[in-house]
Amino acid sequence: MKLIAIDMDGTLVNNNTTINEENVQAIKQAQEVGIHVVVATGRAYNEAVNPIREAGLNLPIIAINGAQFRSTEGEIKNSITLSKETYYRVDELLDHYSMYYELYTNKGTYSNDPQMAIDIIVDIIKSANPEVTEEHAHRLAEYRVNNGSIHSVDEYHSIVEDPEVEIYKLLSFSRNEKNRSNALNDFLTFNDLAVSRSAEANIEITHRDAQKGIAVKNYADELGIPMSEVMAIGDNYNDVSMFELAGYSVAMGNAEEDIKKLCSFTTKTNDESGVAHAIQTFMRKNKVIQS
Structure with missing residues (x-):
């Protein structure tokens, strides 16, 4: 597992639309061992970046379901528009x-x-x-x-x-x-x-080219990471394109049953720091951290 793509609403953020400290620490732990982390959200960049920065995280952001990709510094690296x-x-x-x-x-x-x-x-x-x-x-x-x-x-x-x-x-x-x-x-x-x-x-x-899965694959290609080494975490239907391409597909505990059936693993809910649970579970599985 070399790249983790994480949805926001219902996934990274809790019921108060902030990010639990457990999720923050798990993401930082992954980054410390060389795993890349990207947020993939339906939100516009300006609405997505604030809770991320307030939590003390520095992450690139796939915004608007893949219509825009921004670097950690906020620079627009790619955008896909409707005519x-x-x-x-x-x-x-x-x-x-x-x-x-x-x-x-x-x-x-x-x-x-x-x-x-x-x-x-x-x-x-x-x-x-x-x-x-x-x-x-x-x-x-x-x-x-x-x-x-x-x-x-x-x-x-x-x-x-x-x-x-x-x-x-x-x-x-x-x-x-x-x-x-x-x-x-x-x-x-x-x-x-x-x-x-x-x-x-x-x-x-x-x-049609502005989808989370396509954007995650483009970022993985840029990093030289095969999709078999990518984990996607989400809770809804706009995350399906990521689930279909990622080697590890993770549904949140609060996701609908149809979403859970599409994924290889179901984690805890967003309010229970399900992102942290998924990251730590798969880092242990990959022997990146000790059980």
Whole structure:
């Protein structure tokens, strides 16, 4: 095991969206023995980096489901965008199914409905941490929306029409299961899209090459590490592309049963420092540390 790729929500961060000290120490221990560690998240970089730095960790970040890769210093090393033409097709389809979405770009993340922005984060938090109360999830969501991570706008087209704007992801949301299912089926007919989800009621839409698994493989190739020596840790469907390519696939204890069935190992929950448990278990298995 020479590279570890770790999801954030429901995986690296706990129910308060901070990183447990046990996880911090396990990651540092892995780094000390020469194992590379990268975070792979659906979050935009600016929202992902703060809890990582606050925990005292220095890690490269695969952001926006693989649409962007940043070095430990925050330098953009690679980005994969959706064409404006594709954006307008997706926008039209989401409008047809009355689905809200947020727009992830190189200029930031935008919402045309702040209350829906809170609802979508509550959905992500509750899906990753089912035991969290609705009230607590709302408090966490309101903080994430109000801390400047998401910019409120009246409409998206004026942003998209800016020639300097690059589109990374559309994060759509609807509690109408029929509309969500129909939209998902329609998106699967787009040859240039990757479609996944990170919570019960959302759909994440990126370029087909902007997937966590592809980004992790590109980073492993850069380091000269075969995928058989890579461990991927996650909890949801936007982690599946990593699980399919990694030699070691680890599901969090709080993951859905379908995710656990895809993986070779299930660790403890995110609130129980499941990342640390997985890292230490496999380091012992590889005789990197003593049992």
